[in-house]
Amino acid sequence: MYLKRREGTFPISMVNITNKCNLRCKHCFVFREGNPNHPKTEMDDETMIQQLKSLQKEHQIQNMLWMGGEPLLRPEVLRKGIEIFKENTITTNGTLDLIDFPGCIYVVSLDGPPDINDPVRGKGAFAKVMETLSRVPENFSSTVMVQCVVTKKNEDCLEELTNLLMPTRAEGLTFSFYVPQKNDTTELTWGSLELRDIAVQEVMRLKDKFPHFIWNSGRSLELTLSQNALKVTRDCPMLTYAIPLYLEADQFVSPFCCYGNDVDCDLCGAWSVFAVAEKIERSQTGNLSNIQDKVKK
Numbered sequence: 134m135y136l137k138r139r140e141g142t143f144p145i146s147m148v149n150i151t152n153k154c155n156l157r158c159k160h161c162f163v164f165r166e167g168n169p170n171h172p173k174t175e176m177d178d179e180t181m182i183q184q185l186k187s188l189q190k191e192h193q194i195q196n197m198l199w200m201g202g203e204p205l206l207r208p209e210v211l212r213k214g215i216e217i218f219k220e221n222t223i224t225t226n227g228t229l230d231l232i233d234f235p236g237c238i239y240v241v242s243l244d245g246p247p248d249i250n251d252p253v254r255g256k257g258a259f260a261k262v263m264e265t266l267s268r269v270p271e272n273f274s275s276t277v278m279v280q281c282v283v284t285k286k287n288e289d290c291l292e293e294l295t296n297l298l299m300p301t302r303a304e305g306l307t308f309s310f311y312v313p314q315k316n317d318t319t320e321l322t323w324g325s326l327e328l329r330d331i332a333v334q335e336v337m338r339l340k341d342k343f344p345h346f347i348w349n350s351g352r353s354l355e356l357t358l359s360q361n362a363l364k365v366t367r368d369c370p371m372l373t374y375a376i377p378l379y380l381e382a383d384q385f386v387s388p389f390c391c392y393g394n395d396v397d398c399d400l401c402g403a404w405s406v407f408a409v410a411e412k413i414e415r416s417q418t419g420n421l422s423n424i425q426d427k428v429k430k
């Protein structure tokens with residue numbers, strides 16, 4: 134069961150502006166059972182914009198993470214919606230051309246070299262994303278970066294992916310670690326934080342080797358290690374600072390967290406959780422009004 138929207142102030146938000154998607158990735162939390170994710174009767178663009186304006190006011194939302202489904206399937210909502218918020222990050226599967234929105238950050242998803250990415254994200258997906266990146270014009274003013282979700286299946290090919298991406302138009306790469314469901318038995322999960330540590334240490338090694346291209350901070354990776362992770366996830370800062378907005382026909386509803394309802398917090402490796410935890414640790418003030426700083430550490 135998902136919840137009605139919460140009350141209060143949330144500087145960060147993520148919104149699914151469509152439940153439609155042209156891919157069906159094996160790891161995707163959006164399309165898990167029990168989450169609001171039905172693509173049939175979505176509200177129209179104008180209604181959605183009005184609702185987002187009123188949610189911005191109600192919750193004082195500053196930073197919006199645009200998601201879906203595939204958000205570029207609703208370009209008009211993006212075009213008008215980014216005017217509402219101070220900072221905007223658009224996550225995309227990279228199969229459609231990026232639209233230049235000055236000041237915005239694009240997070241393009243890729244989960245490994247073709248032989249590893251495509252069994253998870255779909256046949257031909259890697260090549261399509263590389264084509265999209267190659268079509269980004271010289272004078273494009275949005276920032277373009279790539280996010281890789283690290284799982285047990287791709288942990289051995291992270292350097293190969295990094296090398297494939299460095300010559301492209303992507304300015305940086307962030308690794309996020311798989312967020313499993315409770316009792317997840319898929320081939321993607323390590324099943325324990327200790328087993329995940331090998332992958333976290335690999336990303337730490339890559340951060341040392343390519344400090345400017347890998348945008349995870351060293352400290353956020355330390356916090357992801359098994360000796361620290363539970364202190365962060367058992368008091369998850371995203372529950373305090375972020376409001377998830379999932380799409381349910383003609384309204385937005387909030388599930389338990391950004392990753393939906395049926396999540397295993399103890400094994401959560403979402404980079405945003407650890408990046409926000411680091412920011413709190415550094416600022417000591419709990420003021421997250423400029424959360425976008427974290428991205429380019």
Ligand SMILES: C[S@@+](CC[C@H](N)C(=O)[O-])C[C@H]1O[C@@H](n2cnc3c(N)ncnc32)[C@H](O)[C@@H]1O
Binds near residue numbers: 227
């Ligand atoms: C749900 S997608 C929506 C936006 C767009 N369709 C895309 O693929 O980027 C947002 C991001 O979440 C990542 N993601 C999906 N399932 C995940 C999971 N179980 N754990 C961690 N990240 C996940 C995707 O790979 C993608 O980078």
Ligand code: SF4
Binds near residue numbers: 161202
């Ligand atoms: S492209 Fe994005 S929304 Fe679509 S299935 Fe893959 S991760 Fe999920």
Ligand code: SF4
Binds near residue numbers: 312369371403
């Ligand atoms: S799954 Fe991750 S982001 Fe969601 S509440 Fe748990 S720790 Fe936080």
